[in-house]
Amino acid sequence: MAGFKAIALTVDTPRLGRREADIKNRFNxxxxxxxxNFAALDLGKMDxxxxxxxxxxxxxxxxxxxxxxxxxxxxxxxxxPILVKGVMTxxxxxxxxxxxxxxxxxxxxxxxxxxxxxxxxxxxEEVVREAKGRLPVFLDGGVRxxxxxxxxxxxxxxxxxxxxxxxxxxAVDGEAG
Numbered sequence: 479m480a481g482f483k484a485i486a487l488t489v490d491t492p493r494l495g496r497r498e499a500d501i502k503n504r505f506n507x508x509x510x511x512x513x514x515n516f517a518a519l520d521l522g523k524m525d526x527x528x529x530x531x532x533x534x535x536x537x538x539x540x541x542x543x544x545x546x547x548x549x550x551x552x553x554x555x556x557x558x559p560i561l562v563k564g565v566m567t568x569x570x571x572x573x574x575x576x577x578x579x580x581x582x583x584x585x586x587x588x589x590x591x592x593x594x595x596x597x598x599x600x601x602x603e604e605v606v607r608e609a610k611g612r613l614p615v616f617l618d619g620g621v622r623x624x625x626x627x628x629x630x631x632x633x634x635x636x637x638x639x640x641x642x643x644x645x646x647x648x649a650v651d652g653e654a655g
Contacts (some may be wrong), residue, residue, distance in 0.1 A: 560578070563582075564583070567601070582614070584635075585618035597620050599617070618639040
């Protein structure tokens with residue numbers, strides 16, 4: 479075993495999001511910044527996702543036929559709990575429970591993958607209410623300070639995942655950041 483405690487299965491973004499702000503602002507990474515893991519790959523246009531070779535690569539790696547039944551299939555090949563990430567409604571909460579999810583992660587992927595997606599904190603209470611304590615509900619996205627964590631916990635989150643603030647701190651001052 480590699481020491482993993484759970485599997486987080488993203489269920490709402492079958493392809494890399496179309497980042498309109500990046501397109502509008504003509505955002506490109508400087509040529510000296512590269513994704514080393516992709517250096518040997520030809521990331522040219524693989525399909526008609528957009529003008530991003532990375533988006534095309536990601537799209538080619540995801541099975542577009544994935545469905546809720548795949549949660550049950552995953553349970554047959556692992557003893558790890560499966561947390562379903564990307565649930566933002568009561569309806570999807572019911573379905574996740576029906577298909578045996580061990581937990582839910584309310585996430586909008588930092589609002590980078592889905593255009594006009596609601597804030598996770600505004601969806602949390604509905605998901606927690608529908609879960610009725612049958613499984614833990616976590617929050618991911620929109621956390622910028624400690625008070626955001628307190629708000630999520632007060633609304634019923636079992637825990638909060640934090641990405642950007644931690645990465646920004648590491649980028650500024652390494653481990654001390």
